[in-house]
Amino acid sequence: MTALHASVAELNxxxxxxxxxxxxxxxxxxxxxxxxxxxxxxxxxxERPGGIVSGMTMMGAADVxxxxxxxxxxxxxxxxxxSDMKTAFLRSGRQEDFLCTARILKLGKRMAYxxxxxxxxxxxxxxxxxxxxxxxxx
Numbered sequence: 001m002t003a004l005h006a007s008v009a010e011l012n013x014x015x016x017x018x019x020x021x022x023x024x025x026x027x028x029x030x031x032x033x034x035x036x037x038x039x040x041x042x043x044x045x046x047e048r049p050g051g052i053v054s055g056m057t058m059m060g061a062a063d064v065x066x067x068x069x070x071x072x073x074x075x076x077x078x079x080x081x082x083s084d085m086k087t088a089f090l091r092s093g094r095q096e097d098f099l100c101t102a103r104i105l106k107l108g109k110r111m112a113y114x115x116x117x118x119x120x121x122x123x124x125x126x127x128x129x130x131x132x133x134x135x136x137x138x
Contacts (some may be wrong), residue, residue, distance in 0.1 A: 002033035006071040011036065014068065014076055024057065026064055034104035036069040040118075041097050053093035053126070058100070059085065062116035062129035065102035070112050070133060073104065080112065084132040093120035110135045 006014075011028040015021055023045065029037045038061055046057045063082055070080050102116040112133040118126040 002073055004031070004033050004072055005075040006031070006068075010076055011068045011071060014071065015064075021060075021064065024060060024064075026061065028068060029099065031068070031072050034069055034073050034107065034114075036065045036072060036102045038065040038068070038100040038102070039097065040100060042095055044095075047095065051095040053096065053098065053120070055087070055089055055127075058089070058093075058098070058118045058127045059087055059129065061098075061100035061118060062087070062102065062127070062131065065100045065116050066104070066112070066114045066129075066131045066133060069102040069104050069114060070107065073107055079136040079138070080133045081136055082131060083111075083134040086130045088128045089126070090128065091120075091123055091126050093118075093123045093126045096120045096122050098123075098126060 025041045027039045029039045040061045098120045100118045104114040106113045116129040
């Protein structure tokens with residue numbers, strides 16, 4: 001079994017130290033090796049017309065959740081970046097919080113591959129994402 005290399009508190013510290021993420025209000029709810037559950041509070045500033053949760057918010061949550069899931073296996077000191085992302089929007093979320101659950105399916109020395117799902121508190125499954133990350137050499 002893989003050891004946990006970053007705790008919920010450490011992942012939330014990463015979020016707090018990333019000013020570009022501040023508008024989203026992301027909070028790590030739980031983690032396990034290769035997994036991260038991110039809480040995304042509804043924000044009127046990030047909605048599309050009609051009260052719909054924006055796609056960019058869901059894609060951003062998936063991107064960050066996978067990034068943090070990698071940290072649960074590699075620690076917070078390594079640097080990884082998104083190299084590919086595919087998203088299927090399945091349903092609209094309307095003025096609601098959602099969870100984004102990320103799982104690493106394969107972690108190599110230089111590449112990571114995983115999925116993330118955004119699930120609305122009232123609407124159910126909103127989006128499915130498939131992401132590939134690349135390790136950045138120091």
